[in-house]
Structures are given as C-alpha cells and as structure tokens.
Amino acid sequence: xxxxxxxxxxxxxxxxxxxxxxxxxxxxxxxxxxxxxxxxxxxxxxxxxxxxxxxxxxxxxxxxxxxxxxxxxxxxxxxxxxxxxxxxxxxxxxxxxxxxxxxxxxxxxxxxxxxxxxxxxxxxxxxxxxxxxxxxxxxxxxxxxxxxxxxxxxxxxxxxxxxxxxxxxxxxxxxxxxxxxxxxxxxxxxxxxxxxxxxxxxxxxxxxxxxxxxxxxxxxxxxxxxxxxxxxxxxxxxxxxxxxxxxxxxxxxxxxxxxxxxxxxxxxxxxxxxxxxxxxxxxxxxxxxxxxxxxxxxxxxxxxxxxxxxxxxxxxxxxxxxx
Ligand code: PBG
Numbered sequence: 001x002x003x004x005x006x007x008x009x010x011x012x013x014x015x016x017x018x019x020x021x022x023x024x025x026x027x028x029x030x031x032x033x034x035x036x037x038x039x040x041x042x043x044x045x046x047x048x049x050x051x052x053x054x055x056x057x058x059x060x061x062x063x064x065x066x067x068x069x070x071x072x073x074x075x076x077x078x079x080x081x082x083x084x085x086x087x088x089x090x091x092x093x094x095x096x097x098x099x100x101x102x103x104x105x106x107x108x109x110x111x112x113x114x115x116x117x118x119x120x121x122x123x124x125x126x127x128x129x130x131x132x133x134x135x136x137x138x139x140x141x142x143x144x145x146x147x148x149x150x151x152x153x154x155x156x157x158x159x160x161x162x163x164x165x166x167x168x169x170x171x172x173x174x175x176x177x178x179x180x181x182x183x184x185x186x187x188x189x190x191x192x193x194x195x196x197x198x199x200x201x202x203x204x205x206x207x208x209x210x211x212x213x214x215x216x217x218x219x220x221x222x223x224x225x226x227x228x229x230x231x232x233x234x235x236x237x238x239x240x241x242x243x244x245x246x247x248x249x250x251x252x253x254x255x256x257x258x259x260x261x262x263x264x265x266x267x268x269x270x271x272x273x274x275x276x277x278x279x280x281x282x283x284x285x286x287x288x289x290x291x292x293x294x295x296x297x298x299x300x301x302x303x304x305x306x307x308x309x310x311x312x313x314x315x316x317x318x319x320x321x322x323x
Contacts, residue, residue, distance in 0.1 A: 007291070008287060008290040008291050009290075010286055010287065010290060010305065011055070012054060012055030012306040013055055014296055014297055015056060015298075015305055016059065016101065016297065016299070017047075017060070017299075018061075018062060019048070019060070019061055020063075020193045020194065021038070021040070021041060021063055022038040022040065023041075023064075023066060027039045030189065030192060030193045032189035032192045033193055033264065034265060035304075041087050042090075044059075044061070044090070045091055045093075047303065048091045048095050048098055049094055049098075051302070056302060057099055058100075058296070059091065059101065060298055061084065061087050061100065061102050062084075062193070062194060063083045063194070064083075064194050065108045067195065069109070071109075071111055072110065072118065073106075074106035074117070074132060074136075075109070077135070077136040077139070080142065082139065084108075084143075085140060085142070085143035088100055088144055088145045092143075099147060100147070101146065101149050102145045102149065104133055104136050104148050104149060104152070104161075106133070106152070107196045111199060113196040113199040113201065115129070115153070115204065115207065116128070116129030116133075116207070117129050122201075123206050124154075124206055124207055126156070126207075129152065130154050130156055130160045131160075133157050133160075137150075137165065141170040145173060147175070148176070149175075150177060150178060151235075153207040153209070156227070158224050158228065158229045159227035159228070162175060174230040174231065175229050175230050176256065177229040177233065179217065179234070180209060180216075180217035180220055180233075180240070181235045182210070182236065183203060183205045183211065184236050185262070186236045186239070186260050187261060187262060188265075189262060189265050190260065193261070211239070211240075214243050218246060218247065218250060221247055221250075229253065230253070230254075231253060231254045231256055231296075232254070232256070233255070233258055234256075235260060236262070236263055237257035237258060237259045237285075238259065241289070241292040245293050248292070248293025254295040254296070256298065257292075257294040257296075257297050258298040258299075259285065259286070259297055259300075261300065264300045264301065267281045267285060282301055286299065
C-alpha cells in the first residue's frame with residue numbers, strides 16, 4: 001500500500017549525467033568529487049553509451065581546458081575545433097539518440113576563472129560577455145549539440161542566443177537556462193574539476209544570485225521565458241527547494257534542478273562519517289528534489305542510478321555497489 005500511494009518516483013530518464021572531459025588519453029579521478037573523473041573523449045563516449053542503454057536520456061558535457069589555452073577573454077571557447085566541440089561531436093556520433101547538452105560560460109577558458117570577460121574595473125562586462133557566449137554556443141551548435149545550457153547568469157543572453165541560433169539555422173537547438181543560479185559555496189569540487197577555482201579572482205556575486213533571495217528567481221524566470229528559454233534550472237538544488245517549488249508551481253516551462261558537486265560530495269562525507277549507506281542518502285535527496293517539482297535533475301550519480309535499473313523507491317540499497 002505504501003508503494004501504491006507513493007506520490008513521486010525516480011526514473012532513470014529523470015536524470016542528467018554531467019561529464020568532465022579532458023584532452024588526454026586516460027581518465028583521472030577528481031579528488032574532491034568522489035567517484036568522478038576527468039574523462040578522455042573515448043571514455044565519455046563509452047560511458048554515454050552505457051548510460052543510454054541503462055535508461056539515461058541526456059548528458060551534460062563540461063570541458064577541462066589546458067591552462068596553456070586560457071586567456072583573459074576565453075578565446076579558446078570560440079575555436080571551432082576546441083575540446084568541447086570535439087567531445088560533443090564524438091558523443092553524438094557514438095550515441096545519436098542520447099541528448100547531448102553543453103554548458104555555456106567562459107569560466108573553463110578564462111585565466112581569471114570568471115564566467116565572462118572583465119571591464120576596466122575588473123567586473124564582468126554583461127554585454128560583451130553575451131557576445132562571447134553567442135560565439136561559444138555557435139561552435140557547439142555546429143558540432144551537433146542538442147541543448148545549450150548557459151550557466152553564466154548574464155542578462156539578455158537567452159534572447160541573444162535564441163536569435164543567433166535561429167539565424168544560423170539551429171532553430172532546433174534548445175536552450176536550458178540556468179535561471180536561478182546562486183552565488184553558492186557548494187561549487188568547490190566542480191571548480192577543482194575544471195581548474196577554475198584556484199585561479200578565481202574575487203567572487204561571482206555581481207552575476208550569480210544572493211542566497212537570501214527567492215522572489216528574484218521569479219523575476220529572472222520571467223525574463224528567461226520572455227526571451228524564449230525552453231527549460232529553466234535552479235542551482236544548487238537541496239538548499240533551494242523553496243525556489244524550485246515556487247518556480248515549478250508558477251510556470252508551465254519545465255523546471256530542472258542541478259544537484260551540484262558540493263551537494264553530492266557532502267552526502268559522501270556523511271556516509272563515510274556515519275556508515276549510513278550513500279545510496280539511501282542520495283535517494284532521499286533526489287526524492288526531495290522531485291517532490292519540490294523538478295522535471296529533471298542534473299546529478300553526478302545519475303549513471304549509478306541507471307546502472308541499478310529503475311529505482312524501486314523502497315529499496316535504495318540496490319544502489320550501494322554502483323555509486
Ligand atoms: C560555471 C559552472 C559552475 C557549475 C556549473 N557551471 C561553477 C561556478 O559557477 O563557479 C557548478 C556545478 C557544480 O558545482 O556541480 N559556469
């Protein structure tokens with residue numbers, strides 16, 4: 001009866017797996033992000049294929065850019081043969097039916113670690129950054145990406161991206177806007193993974209949201225929807241379930257959530273400290289996100305959940321050996 005009346009369930013197709021791809025032969029573990037590695041392009045293709053066969057439907061790719069290619073303007077983002085574009089093309093060729101999403105922002109490419117280009121005062125220049133993001137997105141669209149996911153939080157970028165993609169013949173490429181991305185302290189392991197943390201000068205408070213604000217998220221969403229975003233994202237997830245709930249109640253545009261690197265690492269730390277199975281903690285976290293209204297969840301353990309099959313929601317222990 002408990003199963004019969006259960007309100008939300010997790011399904012592998014709810015989950016989006018992020019992958020970090022580097023331009024090397026082997027895979028290297030990311031110390032601060034348990035069970036995650038920077039992967040070679042062939043490895044990302046292999047993992048994507050298995051993920052798809054196990055019910056996963058979308059992956060989100062992030063490039064780990066060679067420090068020698070970084071500069072103040074993130075110029076490598078516009079190189080049509082950059083690592084990100086090659087990875088997108090390779091995964092699309094290997095698993096054509098899997099949706100390939102690509103994060104768009106300049107932080108993997110800039111020598112200062114910010115998501116955009118800086119003005120003379122050292123602040124991110126909104127409008128100049130929007131132009132750079134458009135060029136970055138067009139490179140990925142030409143490589144065959146299905147979904148562009150701008151994570152930069154500049155104003156006006158959704159409209160500019162939509163217009164540029166349409167003009168270039170990519171009207172079928174969707175926009176997943178990071179609508180409510182907070183200036184959170186939970187991104188540390190991600191910044192380690194892509195190498196943007198050590199170099200970051202200052203913080204991202206001039207463009208990412210204040211953790212104290214929820215109403216602001218609704219205003220951000222209204223702008224993104226007016227500019228024709230196809231999906232919205234709240235990030236991080238578990239500290240911001242109220243925002244997720246309010247957004248998902250107030251719009252018919254699908255709202256997704258990003259269970260970020262720090263949230264994932266935190267559960268591993270608790271599991272290690274207390275002996276509570278990671279799978280049980282993870283399952284409960286994902287259910288809370290679904291309950292708050294997320295249509296999909298970007299999360300580092302997606303692969304593990306999919307390998308375990310559809311999560312029988314009363315038996316989270318099936319995950320233990322995979323995650
Ligand atoms: C960068 C970006 C970040 C994340 C996704 N895209 C980090 C940041 O804003 O510094 C974080 C994801 C995570 O922590 O898992 N634009």
